[in-house]
Amino acid sequence: MENQNLNLLDRALGLDGPSEPWPLSGRVVLIEDCVETSGSFVLHQLVKRSLSPTSSNVIIFVAFANPFSHYDRILRKLGCNLVTQRDNKRFIFFDMLMLRCPDVDEGKSSEGGLVLLYEKILKTICGLPGDKKDYVTIMIDDISLVEVAANGGSDYVLDFLHYCHALTSEFDCSLITLNHEDIYSSMERPTLILQMEYLADILIKAEPLSTGLATDVHGQLTVLNKGTSHRLGRSGNKIHNFHYKLYVVLWRKKLVISIDKGYSSEKRSFRRTYHVNGRLGFWNLNTLCVTHLLNG
């Protein structure tokens, strides 16, 4: 792993160790965000890390939220060419924007569509060369839209997620999903999100600062890394919390995106953030800065 490019998020996820075996192998990562603070940039970061030249990962990306061109534009600005990776069969993209599970009225269960999706994922993994099978990452963007595609059947979504979870132990692959926490805020017992949290080994929460909106800090990330037992041994429970700022970059130029403990960046923007954090007296001076490209 290129240590000089690692940021706080990478360290919190344990990506600062050796890249093989992949530190997230056999683990389930859940990213939870809300409308004020989108967590999709975490997903983009993880795509970039998974496809780094030093790793052998293959990503199966199940997209319910955006078309391929969207992810391609963003990742290109982060220094990762998804088209090339797709050609090299390292990035396998399932466009699910048009997926509509059959309705119960049509004589079939909504479950059927998700069974077919599971079959597609399973066949893809089984079709990979032997040396690649152990380095698969399944990414789903996002779960709330899977529920929409399943005609609101959260039970079906949970069944589907259970089967995806079973793949993590069968093939030692990792499962990374995004969901929006505030969608379920009015529910008394939000079963879907609760079940997902029970399934998750690593929970990443993107939320606004408790003190309210700030100019130089867009939100905070809390990473709850549950200590789980896996073939690499047992790791202890860890919790990380840091602030982040997203940069909107409108030009085609690669920028430094990793900043760690206030000394690794050459960019003026970071120094300003650091200074502001210090002046405002935030408890944690470590600020994660991530370039988030909205439009190429």
Place this chain on the structure above:
Amino acid sequence: MADTICRTLRDGGLEGEHAPALTIKDSKASPFGFDVFNYVLTQLSNYILAGKSQSRGLVVVAYSRSPSFYVDLLKRRGIDIASSHDWIHILDCYTDPLGWKNWLIDKDISQEASSLSSFCQDVRNLDKLYSLIIEQGKGLIGQGKDRFSIAIDSDVVQKFGFKVNPLLRSFIFFWWNLPDQVSSIFWLLHSDLHEIKFTSVLEYLSSMVASVEPFNQAAFGQRVDLENLSMLEQNFRKGKFHVRFKRRNGRVRVMCEEILVELAGIKFTPVLSEDEIINQRLLPKRYGFVQQVQFNLQLSEEERNERAKVVLPFEHQGNGKPIQIYDGRRSLGENKEEALVSTGKLQPDEDSGKGQIIYFRDSDDEMPDSDEDPDDDLDI
């Protein structure tokens, strides 16, 4: 206390008595239920292997983890079930619980169960599932009088779309029809996923309920900030472990421990003594409760000094004179002294004009500075 649970499961039930049952419940705020489950599973496995348990076999119903997870878990704890597994069977409800893999057209994607596990591909058919559990258990112990235990690693209500009432009905039917061969049974459930009715019914059925609760209740459900981050971190490592035992005579006993999740596994530590807990309840320093009460809970320094000056009735002894302690025997010398006392000392001193109390300390009496309540041993 966790050991008490394991011992109760180890000892099983008496002839004609229902098998002891344990519910382990946790919540999102303190999700250590699975760690507790693993601990109990490991302990019970150790007892079975050592021949100390009433049960001779164990059926693990694996809903939330794969059979290989349990093989690895027990291996890490020094139990190698890959080589000798005639005492354990894992019913695999995890790999293909709804039979999706069977629906797949491509039959090349096949699955093979190992010799210590078997697939259940229709978990929604509860009657079939329960009979499978019993069948596997009987398969382990044979036709003799031996018994077996059952461990169910998760609740399945929401995950597989079960409706609460049919599930409860089915489970209660299973429960009351448990064969005599079942020595003990324990299961895990996540309390926040269910209606209270569901968890309550399972708790009623159980002779033991072990609930894992967050160490800091206040930290849960709030947006993370500087104040509650440390509490959240504590909750991520520690928890409170309450156990309710329902005894044969109907008495209910509640005990409490702390759990600490470490690299090596889960650790149970006793909480503060009863007196300390009472003191903490009475004197929550954080809220300055002492200032609000209408009476003093503790003596001031001055009061303490005054109290020290009080001469207790027997404290005249030891002022250079021999201390006389009555030990129930009457020796010649004592009779003499007693006579001396009765003639010389017990006479009231009319000159002083004051009354006095003559006291001989008994051998069973407390020392003057003892803090013990003298009436403590009275059965009132």
